[in-house]
Amino acid sequence: MSLKEELLKRMSDGVVDMEEDEVAEAAQEFIDSGFPAFEGIMNGLIDGMNRTSVLFEEEEYFVTDVLLCSDAMYAGLNVLKPYLPEESGDNKKKAVIGVVEGDTHDIGKNLVKIMMETAGFQMIDLGRDVPLQKFVDTAKEEQADLVCLSTLMTTTMGGMKTVIELLKDAGIRDQVKVMVGGGPVSQSFAAKIGADGYSQNAVEAVRLAKDLLQTAS
Amino acid sequence: MIRAEKYTADQMTPKERKQATEEKSSIDRLPVIPFIGEITGKLTGTTTDEYWHDAKKMAMSEIAAFNRLGHDELSCGPNTIGISEGLGAEICYPKEGMPYFSGRFLTDYKMLDQMEPLRTDSERMKFFREAGEQIRDAADGIVDVCPSIGGPFTIAANLRGCEYFLRDCRKEPEMVHRLLRIVTDSMKNAIDMISGYADGFRMADPVASPALISPKYFREFAFPYLKELMEYGFQKIGQRPSLHICGNTYKVWGYFREMPIRAISLDNIMDLAKAKEELGHQMILMGNIDPVGIILHGTKSELQQEIRREAGIAKDSEKGYIMASGCDVPYQTDWKKLDIWMDEVRKLTL
Numbered sequence: 001m002s003l004k005e006e007l008l009k010r011m012s013d014g015v016v017d018m019e020e021d022e023v024a025e026a027a028q029e030f031i032d033s034g035f036p037a038f039e040g041i042m043n044g045l046i047d048g049m050n051r052t053s054v055l056f057e058e059e060e061y062f063v064t065d066v067l068l069c070s071d072a073m074y075a076g077l078n079v080l081k082p083y084l085p086e087e088s089g090d091n092k093k094k095a096v097i098g099v100v101e102g103d104t105h106d107i108g109k110n111l112v113k114i115m116m117e118t119a120g121f122q123m124i125d126l127g128r129d130v131p132l133q134k135f136v137d138t139a140k141e142e143q144a145d146l147v148c149l150s151t152l153m154t155t156t157m158g159g160m161k162t163v164i165e166l167l168k169d170a171g172i173r174d175q176v177k178v179m180v181g182g183g184p185v186s187q188s189f190a191a192k193i194g195a196d197g198y199s200q201n202a203v204e205a206v207r208l209a210k211d212l213l214q215t216a217s
Numbered sequence: 218m219i220r221a222e223k224y225t226a227d228q229m230t231p232k233e234r235k236q237a238t239e240e241k242s243s244i245d246r247l248p249v250i251p252f253i254g255e256i257t258g259k260l261t262g263t264t265t266d267e268y269w270h271d272a273k274k275m276a277m278s279e280i281a282a283f284n285r286l287g288h289d290e291l292s293c294g295p296n297t298i299g300i301s302e303g304l305g306a307e308i309c310y311p312k313e314g315m316p317y318f319s320g321r322f323l324t325d326y327k328m329l330d331q332m333e334p335l336r337t338d339s340e341r342m343k344f345f346r347e348a349g350e351q352i353r354d355a356a357d358g359i360v361d362v363c364p365s366i367g368g369p370f371t372i373a374a375n376l377r378g379c380e381y382f383l384r385d386c387r388k389e390p391e392m393v394h395r396l397l398r399i400v401t402d403s404m405k406n407a408i409d410m411i412s413g414y415a416d417g418f419r420m421a422d423p424v425a426s427p428a429l430i431s432p433k434y435f436r437e438f439a440f441p442y443l444k445e446l447m448e449y450g451f452q453k454i455g456q457r458p459s460l461h462i463c464g465n466t467y468k469v470w471g472y473f474r475e476m477p478i479r480a481i482s483l484d485n486i487m488d489l490a491k492a493k494e495e496l497g498h499q500m501i502l503m504g505n506i507d508p509v510g511i512i513l514h515g516t517k518s519e520l521q522q523e524i525r526r527e528a529g530i531a532k533d534s535e536k537g538y539i540m541a542s543g544c545d546v547p548y549q550t551d552w553k554k555l556d557i558w559m560d561e562v563r564k565l566t567l
Contacts, residue, residue: 018387059468062431064383071384104317107380107429154509154547155314183463184509184547192514 008044015048018068020075027079037083049118070114095146098126100159105152111202119206136166151182161193177212221356224287231289231360248289250541257282266310276351295345297367303335321378326392335403337410353414361416368422369442417456428464485543497534505543513547
């Protein structure tokens with residue numbers, strides 16, 4: 001195994017094993033050895049997160065594990081990102097994401113954000129308890145391709161429908177795809193409120209986003 | 218103060234039905250427990266905020282709901298919200314809907330040095346005792362009152378901030394255990410308090426779901442505290458608790474069998490037939506009508522069909538079956554849906 005391959009493996013394994021320091025160290029060595037940051041991200045860190053996704057789907061890993069793996073990935077990303085060429089990221093698809101107003105449960109939303117970021121989307125995270133109009137205003141300002149709405153509470157589900165109506169009022173409903181998710185949300189609810197798609201978990205959300213925007217996976 | 222009245226269309230009171238179930242003698246209909254709380258306030262013009270702060274209004278709302286439905290158990294706090302608040306968490310009580318945590322409280326584990334288990338003579342706990350006693354007085358002899366004390370893992374997670382707490386299970390397990398100790402001792406104090414008026418008690422630990430944590434973490438951080446509290450409560454109150462955990466809990470059913478659970482409340486995604494086979498010999502099954510797809514959004518016939526389907530599967534479960542919602546009944550639910558539910562159960566042949 002070449003030095004480069006060895007460092008990529010260390011980063012990927014470090015993400016899967018949730019070892020933040022190990023990943024940051026390997027990433028630093030990768031840069032110090034003169035290897036391109038982009039390759040480190042794609043074939044090291046993202047590779048590790050992809051393996052994490054598989055383990056999550058196979059129910060070997062749980063939400064707690066995915067959070068810790070993503071911490072390790074971000075530790076590596078912090079090291080590698082400053083070395084990326086300026087222009088990369090311009091052609092990324094943009095998604096606005098948040099938990100709708102009245103709800104502060106945001107683990108699901110954070111997982112979707114992590115997985116979509118890993119898959120190459122540019123995520124604009126509005127956080128939790130987000131005023132409904134803010135989704136629309138941000139989507140408009142940022143010329144987003146996607147709006148991703150999350151909630152765990154039944155009382156706030158209705159806010160998702162309102163966002164879709166507000167997007168229509170703002171005249172941008174046909175310019176964005178709307179994805180919804182969260183505990184009480186279902187495919188039939190998504191269809192009923194006129195969302196473009198529903199996904200049950202964060203890994204599925206990535207597939208859905210790619211399908212909706214018809215980007216190569 | 219209104220009193221709980223025996224539902225005229227029923228032959229037995231919920232108390233009589235419960236006793237008959239325990240003695241394995243015949244019952245007039247399946248017992249039903251819809252998980253309702255703030256939503257009962259809609260019957261008395263009580264907002265969520267008032268429901269959680271005015272003992273008389275909480276009691277009147279719960280009894281009004283009983284006199285309308287004739288369901289099989291009444292409940293009230295302190296549950297996860299009250300105990301977390303008593304320990305310092307900030308809770309937002311909206312006018313309508315469910316209360317929720319508005320921020321993190323335990324930003325630094327150093328704060329544990331100053332933290333004491335919750336005292337039941339605090340103002341917040343006095344409210345829950347007053348409400349519980351009023352409900353009990355109004356329901357006495359007719360229907361059991363089983364207050365909820367919430368769940369230790371969930372209370373701890375809410376105090377710390379859920380995502381932080383989950384990470385801490387790996388990064389700072391000894392701090393997680395320290396926090397869980399304080400929470401568990403607080404819950405024991407809550408058990409002491411409710412033992413003065415409770416017929417039984419409920420526990421719910423939604424964050425300890427395998428949807429979030431691995432069975433390994435469940436064994437290490439949830440199981441021992443749940444078990445300790447169940448045993449303590451059993452000794453103090455004289456009845457084992459019901460337990461609800463959200464999501465697909467199949468991976469931890471083995472631990473359910475090792476805990477003194479009276480009734481296990483299953484999420485609507487779980488298979489009742491499988492539960493009957495694997496848990497039914499040891500505990501009552503509770504569940505599991507889909508609260509959103511069926512209770513909130515379903516048509517009348519969808520709801521009736523689901524009731525018949527679930528009763529068909531579980532009514533002969535060895536230790537008994539209580540038809541319940543798979544999780545809390547959504548706040549926006551039309552009360553007529555709950556009427557339909559009860560009516561349909563009254564029509565079932567056992």
